[in-house]
Amino acid sequence: MSYDHKKLARKWARAWVKNKKLYAAQDGSKKPKRYVLDMFPYPSGEGLHVGHTEGEVATDIYARFLRMQGYNVLHPMGWDAFGLPAENFAIKNKVHPAKVVKKNVANFKKQMDAVGLGYDWAREINTTDPDYYRWTQWIFLKLFERGLAYEAEVPINFCPSCKTALANEEVVGNGVCERCGTVVERRNLRQWMLKITTYADRLLKDLDGLEWSEQLKSMQRNWIGRSEGAELDFRVYHEKQDKVLFACINEKGETLLERRKGGAFAGKWLFPGGKIEREDTDMVQAAMREIEEEAGFGARDVEYLGFLGYFHPKAGKGNIPLLVFRMKKKNAKPAANTGHELKWQSVDEMPKEYGHDEFVEMFEGVRDAVKTGRVFPSAVSVFTTRADTLYGATYAVLAPEHPLVQENILGIENYKEVSAYVVAAKNKSDLERTAEAKGKTGVRLEGVKAVNPANGRAIPVYVADYVLGGYGTGAVMAVPAHDERDFAFAQAHGLPIEDVVVSADANCIIVHGSPQKDRRQEAGYLPDNERHWLPWLKETMEARGVKTFAPSMPTPWAPRHEEWKKEFEKLPVGEQSILVGHSAACSFLMRWLGERKRKVKKLILIAPSKVLKGEETARLEELYAFDIDASVRTLADDIEIIVADDDIDRIKESARLFGEALGVKPLWLPHGGHFTFLAMGTHEFPEALAAATRMKKAFTDDGVLIRSGKFTGMTSAVARTEIVRFVKGKEVVNYKLHDWIFARQRYWGEPFPLVFCECCADEVKSQKSKVKSSTFSKGELLNPGWIAVPEKQLPVKLPNVKSYEPSGTGESPLAKIDTWVKTKCPRCGGPARRETNTMPQWAGSCWYYLRFMDPKNKKALVDPKKEKYWSPVDVYVGGAEHAVLHLLYARFWHKVLYDIGIVSKKEPFHKLINQGLILGPDKQKMSKSKGNVINPITIVDQHGADVLRMYEMFMGPLEDAKPWDTQGIAGIVRFLERVHKIVRATAGIKKATPAKSQNSELERSVHKTIKKATEDIEHFHFNTAISALMILLNEMEKQSQMSKINCQMFVLLLAPFAPFLAEEMWEILGKKGSVHAQTWPKFDKKLVVENMFDLVIQINGKVRDVVRVQKGISESEAMQQATASENVKKHIEGKEICKKIFVPDRLINIII
């Protein structure tokens, strides 16, 4: 007879509602606490899905288990209810989003109750409740006050379908909106930004102490993307530049003029600088020198402002950079050292007749630049993590967004082409950019050169979109030899590739196949290579910093593999080795690699020999007796076969053989025979060898420096800091993480507690220059005109509007409500207007876990005592989709709250578990379109909540993705039916419970199960805990009669998993009170210790018998047992036992 799960659900749901204490967390308790939290859901119209319930059932089981263990457990639930779906539904159906939310919440709650989730509903919260978002606004004000919020007009990700801005974290895949999958546009919009980058380091470092999966931690680390490197300055100049001009400006905006003897001041107000040497890395220093010589002002008196651009004295002729300096001293008096007269002069006062119009124009330019700050550095600063490769920088690349290409101040000669490229790059979608990732495009800036600060070498400058404007300085030095992207670009554009770092264990091993002779006599050699190829190659490689070995092999005429192997293995062959074989040695190398399966960098086979032919090759038979192992092709990054087309037939055949096996086309050279004897012969062979040893891809590892001036021989690690110091660079840390775009142009979100006041804006601007004693907060100074709404006036409530429709122009619908927008400035009382953007979806969820600790507090976000008691969240369970969104934002806010003393712990969530996806029965992701969605409530209706809960937990490990098996539920249904049956049977026994002895074996099993279940639940291994309960039930059913006590134990163990049935069974067993308020059973240590064990008897590692024996038996006793076995006897008969391995309480292995 099956039990009526619907009746149980009704009966116990009612009882639990009445029993208010059952799931309530107690404030001010002396008991140890545990805070078990689910990621609170967005209450969608769809209701709960199986993904929700998986995590929620897991935390519910855990919370029930902890309560039974005597902990004071906080296990609350709430609603993250701001957001687009409710708003869109509201727009479509013309209802207020709040009403939609209310309805959905009621549905969610009903469904959660149906699943038997024991939340402390007295602590329910909702992010859209003004009493809640009042504190969201309050936290925003704290961020604002501390200068962590700022307004900026930045290019942002805009979703044209959602009609709102998106955070970087919300753009997924190839630049599509995380929510709706629409391709995201770039738009410039005024935004509120949060300085999450300030916390980048702490967000990174504090990950270490958390019990999160490595996967998740690495996702966060990756997102933060910290990299240590340096900024190095590359002076940029125009090729035709030979002089420098500079202007000095004083505090009054006047410029320093010079009058030559007897002449007018006209036209001479700029000092023409002296000649700039190409190698002069610092144009500014040169100009300073000039200022000192001409006017007596030292480096301390003036400050370099920047670079205005190139000046062309006579249109098109000459390119003279114009630098601007400002006097630091007030009323500085110039004193000419040259006999010329000097004075400060305002351009306004300068009579027209004084000078050329173009000088006046330039002066205006200088003044304008100083005023607006539009000056440029005369050097390009690049960010690199590989300063050790600086000597290998053969060109520089600017991002299309870089100011030096945005405005042509460098005198780029092909600027039309360049700007066309820049525009094209800007219009490329992320999708296109990604698709083109492999082919690197770019345009050279004609006429412009950069100076490598290490060696003074002038290198070309490019603009290319493989350099990102938003990272580092938006400019890079390109080292093609040691960076894959630069390598690809250099290859595409024919730029030099010069390696300056070699692997510390790079070497070249040349094995000759025939007696080596130096033949330098033949005519017609290239002068450079007039030697045997072997010493030539050795020299060439060593010049590149590669250690080279050319071992003499024993018995070269009739080689023996083993002997060669012995000799060869004395050499340091490694992953960075280049192996060069010649003739018979090619066979040796192939054979050796096939045997040893060692990875090497390159394998070069010259005139390979393997094929035997008649008696002349009898001497080679031993060495060649092997099968070519084709897997050798995977062992070397690069394989070359070189053979001459007039070599003998068996060599040519060998070359084809090797080529086929290795998937390499042998290179046929037109001249030369078996190379050894022809030595270098003609140029083809050395060229082929040089090509074969050339870099085929960038070497990006650390190593030892070569060709790097005085740094040659240093390791990369040391050279990195030394070179930065040498070129006066600065060490900097960069992050991939950007500041958080914290505004949405929609209605249904938290209003910002800010107003804009023109009057205060002016006040702030004037105060800024007046310094110090400001009454404005950091945020108000940082954002002139934006004034914080006083805390007392919080919450700034979301007004009612007629239409929630977003405008799509970047204005929120709130902007249309004049009565709400127009307000008084809380500071000066003047007219002001409210911020009409709203906060993004993530705001409310950044701190909700704190509110659960003290949900009704009117005076504070959370009472400090309560916070201290409950923090941190001990276990947090939710989906992996929040890995870099919610979990990063919440950690950021938490750290800010920590800094202002609101919270006591550095991190909010100690242990975090991501439940794995539940896939449809077809093993595909569940989706409406695939029609494979399982609704948990359907399962509850059919089989009851207990079945749903246990089945979801039994499917497999919580964190794994696993498919739903509709038939698999039957197992759980049967299990619970059998539990019901056996408990009823046991409860019905009127007689006294059977004597203990009858049940002693079962009792052991019960206690072992208690142990197993307890440990498994502690580790969230619910699938194995349930399995243990099943095993116990199977055993119980074998008993003719059960004792009530064992039955009770079983029900207690079942209670967290199947709360309804367990409660019913508890009642049937005649026990008082709720089963969920009982104490979790403890196991008896004596009962779980076995005194017998299964001794495994192995012969030569194979199991031959298993006997059950006393624990602790000795080796000889075990041996006795073993030899007594028939099967064992059979196997050892007539054999000699040479060894015995005995593992106490486990096995004995007899070796014969």
Added chain:
RNA sequence: GCCCGGGUGGCGUAAUCGGCAGCCGCACAGGACUUAAAAUCCUGAGGUCGCAAGACCGUGUGGGUUCAAAUCCCACCCCGGGCACCA
């Protein structure tokens, strides 16, 4: 391409301080009960050979270490997730 996971019967999985591979469940087969079916209960089952006792093979593939490998090492293949020009 890079970084994390992972690969075990027909299926979900169990066993990882190296020590009996396949627990538990599903599906399956045979039997009992039944007029019959369902449900329930009992039994069986990794593969090959064998009446059986048992033997051999077997944890993605190949190799290695070891008395002993799903577990450790090396190489490769495949699947899932994340990142993707971050210098």
